[in-house]
Amino acid sequence: EKADVDKWVKGACRFCGTGCGVYVGVKNGKAVAIKGNTDAKTNFGFLCVKGFLAFKCMYHKDRLKMPLVRQKDGKFKETSWNEALDLVANKFKYLRDKYGKDAVAYYGSGQCTTEETYTFNKLWKGGFRSNMVEGNPRLCMASAVAGYVSTFGSDEPMGSYSDIESSKCIFITGSNMSECHPVIYRRVMRHKMKNPDVKIIVCEPRRTSTSKIADLWLPNDPGTDLAVFHAMANVIITKNLHDRDFIAKHARITTGKDVVDFEEYKKFLAQFTPEAVEKLTRCPADHIVKAAEWFATSGATMSMWCMGLNQRKRGMWANNLVHNLHIITGNMGKPGADSFSLTGQPNACGGVRETGALSHLLPGTKPVANDKWRAHVEKAWDIPAGTIDPKPGFHTMLMFEKLGAESDAEKPVKGMLVSTTNPAQSLPNLNKYIRGMQDSFLVVLDIFPTRTTQLADVILPAAFLYEKGGVFGCSERRSQLTEKAVEPIGQAKPDLWIVAQIAKRMGFEKLIPWNGNDSMKANEQAWTDYITVTKDTEHTLWGATYDRLKKEKAGLQWPCPSVEHPGTERRYVRGLDPMFEHPAEKGNIPDSAQVYFYADAKKEGKLNLFLRPYEGPGEMPDKDFPFFLTTGRVVEQWHTGTMTMRIPEIARTHPNAYIELHPDDAKQLGITAGDMVEIVSRRGRSSMPARITKGTLPGVAFVPWHDQAMARMINFVCNDVVDPDSKEPEYKVAAVRINKI
Numbered sequence: 229e230k231a232d233v234d235k236w237v238k239g240a241c242r243f244c245g246t247g248c249g250v251y252v253g254v255k256n257g258k259a260v261a262i263k264g265n266t267d268a269k270t271n272f273g274f275l276c277v278k279g280f281l282a283f284k285c286m287y288h289k290d291r292l293k294m295p296l297v298r299q300k301d302g303k304f305k306e307t308s309w310n311e312a313l314d315l316v317a318n319k320f321k322y323l324r325d326k327y328g329k330d331a332v333a334y335y336g337s338g339q340c341t342t343e344e345t346y347t348f349n350k351l352w353k354g355g356f357r358s359n360m361v362e363g364n365p366r367l368c369m370a371s372a373v374a375g376y377v378s379t380f381g382s383d384e385p386m387g388s389y390s391d392i393e394s395s396k397c398i399f400i401t402g403s404n405m406s407e408c409h410p411v412i413y414r415r416v417m418r419h420k421m422k423n424p425d426v427k428i429i430v431c432e433p434r435r436t437s438t439s440k441i442a443d444l445w446l447p448n449d450p451g452t453d454l455a456v457f458h459a460m461a462n463v464i465i466t467k468n469l470h471d472r473d474f475i476a477k478h479a480r481i482t483t484g485k486d487v488v489d490f491e492e493y494k495k496f497l498a499q500f501t502p503e504a505v506e507k508l509t510r511c512p513a514d515h516i517v518k519a520a521e522w523f524a525t526s527g528a529t530m531s532m533w534c535m536g537l538n539q540r541k542r543g544m545w546a547n548n549l550v551h552n553l554h555i556i557t558g559n560m561g562k563p564g565a566d567s568f569s570l571t572g573q574p575n576a577c578g579g580v581r582e583t584g585a586l587s588h589l590l591p592g593t594k595p596v597a598n599d600k601w602r603a604h605v606e607k608a609w610d611i612p613a614g615t616i617d618p619k620p621g622f623h624t625m626l627m628f629e630k631l632g633a634e635s636d637a638e639k640p641v642k643g644m645l646v647s648t649t650n651p652a653q654s655l656p657n658l659n660k661y662i663r664g665m666q667d668s669f670l671v672v673l674d675i676f677p678t679r680t681t682q683l684a685d686v687i688l689p690a691a692f693l694y695e696k697g698g699v700f701g702c703s704e705r706r707s708q709l710t711e712k713a714v715e716p717i718g719q720a721k722p723d724l725w726i727v728a729q730i731a732k733r734m735g736f737e738k739l740i741p742w743n744g745n746d747s748m749k750a751n752e753q754a755w756t757d758y759i760t761v762t763k764d765t766e767h768t769l770w771g772a773t774y775d776r777l778k779k780e781k782a783g784l785q786w787p788c789p790s791v792e793h794p795g796t797e798r799r800y801v802r803g804l805d806p807m808f809e810h811p812a813e814k815g816n817i818p819d820s821a822q823v824y825f826y827a828d829a830k831k832e833g834k835l836n837l838f839l840r841p842y843e844g845p846g847e848m849p850d851k852d853f854p855f856f857l858t859t860g861r862v863v864e865q866w867h868t869g870t871m872t873m874r875i876p877e878i879a880r881t882h883p884n885a886y887i888e889l890h891p892d893d894a895k896q897l898g899i900t901a902g903d904m905v906e907i908v909s910r911r912g913r914s915s916m917p918a919r920i921t922k923g924t925l926p927g928v929a930f931v932p933w934h935d936q937a938m939a940r941m942i943n944f945v946c947n948d949v950v951d952p953d954s955k956e957p958e959y960k961v962a963a964v965r966i967n968k969i
């Protein structure tokens with residue numbers, strides 16, 4: 229409050245999916261401070277170190293200030309915007325004319341604004357007629373999307389963060405929330421301190437700082453938790469703790485192919501006794517029993533998870549099985565009872581999931597293969613019927629696999645535009661994918677040089693969030709507007725301006741008319757275009773106009789069907805969800821129903837309770853690669869460190885990667901703290917110093933992935949096997965060999 233500033237400008241944090249509300253302090257036209265927004269319903273004024281210090285990277289000397297074009301000698305040369313944009317548009321036109329509409333791909337980010345992602349998606353699908361549209365949420369949230377859609381019929385959680393304060397038991401699995409969503413963790417911690425009887429269960433291979441407040445830790449080998457969830461369900465049903473009424477009214481029990489009865493489900497679960505699952509997973513049987521009892525009997529249990537469940541070969545199934553625990557215990561549709569996926573990035577939900585900026589989706593998170601929905605979007609976009617291709621494009625890993633030189637017939641994707649992400653550091657099994665980025669025509673929009681800009685043909689300097697404004701939608705379906713606070717540095721430009729200029733040069737000015745220099749005006753035009761498409765869908769943001777988002781101090785949660793509507797804290801519940809009484813649902817919902825899953829494609833108002841067979845990770849340790857490796861983040865660093873390593877205070881904390889080893893493993897390998905070790909998988913190698921900690925299970929090693937040094941980039945080692953349903957790769961589990969160097 230006391231900072232010496234000329235004005236405070238409302239916005240949202242630039243980093244994680246918590247969606248903390250902020251005010252940016254501006255002095256003499258520069259961002260000089262950030263404080264938490266005490267009215268924000270996400271964070272009530274609190275921020276973590278990243279959000280608080282974000283402004284400090286904005287004026288770092290490395291900021292990209294001019295367009296750069298690679299010359300014949302391999303060096304970059306500064307050019308004008310006109311020259312760079314003409315080059316990009318002409319080359320994209322040439323590649324499309326020569327190799328077809330899918331020759332140029334877009335790869336975006338959960339860190340672009342909703343207006344930007346929507347516009348890229350519209351240009352590619354409605355203009356180029358290509359579904360070669362992907363984004364890094366494929367690498368972090370695709371399994372959560374597939375889990376929600378397959379269980380409930382519609383993406384994203386039914387409840388809100390406010391369930392935390394009403395819960396009696398919190399089940400945290402596949403998430404080191406204390407470091408990855410620190411402000412949400414603060415809410416959990418505060419709730420526990422005020423209400424010591426609230427039970428906290430943490431299910432994780434590592435005893436992370438999150439488990440410090442846990443009443444119960446369920447350790448398990450990476451990738452084996454499907455068995456733990458089934459065992460908990462088995463205990464709940466065997467002990468007669470399940471909610472028969474909820475299951476009978478709301479659940480369709482299914483193998484995915486066939487509908488089965490409850491007895492068959494019970495019989496299926498019988499193999500997952502706590503003792504058998506202890507042998508399989510190393511999770512103690514008595515912990516499983518206790519966790520199951522607490523989950524079922526608390527009166528209001530909330531689950532929260534993140535990448536630990538999603539970045540898996542069976543990530544969608546893992547999501548389904550957590551939903552199952554809520555279905556069989558009736559833990560949903562009431563305060564404190566929620567199956568809640570935490571989103572990693574600030575705008576993976578609002579920007580990529582909701583605008584459908586993945587190769588198989590359209591705005592409103594509906595599949596491109598859906599005839600009715602394609603017709604709806606074509607009408608909204610005023611483009612001829614049949615313009616949008618019904619066939620999905622390549623998912624991320626396939627897109628990068630198929631990216632290559634013009635001369636390579638096996639690589640049909642010849643060019644790519646990458647915005648606000650760093651795939652040359654963030655993809656798993658990097659050795660396999662770097663060549664494609666090197667050989668193709670690569671255009672990168674970013675604020676700093678990265679491993680990916682090193683491979684680019686054209687680098688376009690992008691504006692920082694607080695230099696352009698825009699909407700971010702966080703984990704709890706909440707869209708929050710950031711106002712432009714300051715002018716972009718150098719000649720940096722908002723992505724929205726850049727994509728509109730490319731569209732104009734390629735003949736799509738009518739489709740993307742928001743090409744002016746006033747970034748907030750262009751944002752509003754794009755947002756209004758977008759919310760028009762969502763009108764009358766279960767994802768409606770029709771009432772969340774720009775005017776309202778400017779005035780609302782805490783943003784708005786969808787569904788928000790009219791300008792009078794306050795936004796929706798809980799979906800599928802009569803009286804709380806405006807879509808419940810929506811005309812499209814008239815006649816479907818019985819008068820007696822208080823909870824109804826209207827997104828069910830079969831129109832029976834039910835959700836799916838899945839019998840999913842047990843399947844372990846893509847690779848298990850063996851004699852050649854005897855250790856599990858799992859990866860994650862630390863609280864100070866954000867993803868590949870592009871921004872956080874340019875904030876001096878943060879750069880000093882955890883600048884380098886390290887490997888955590890259990891003391892028993894370290895002793896056996898002759899490793900002491902600080903020794904350099906080599907980590908080798910079937911795909912690549914990495915080397916870094918060792919830390920010895922009892923916080924991990926023997927046989928399980930952990931490495932944070934933010935380090936940019938080639939020798940310490942752990943993603944050379946990670947597994948790129950994908951979930952067959954969500955197509956998300958299994959970053960979280962790899963078999964490795966560890967040697968002292």
Ligand code: SF4
Pocket residue numbers: 241242243244245246247248271274275276277278279280409410411412
């Ligand atoms: Fe930003 Fe996430 Fe930290 Fe909040 S918790 S300040 S959204 S990084």
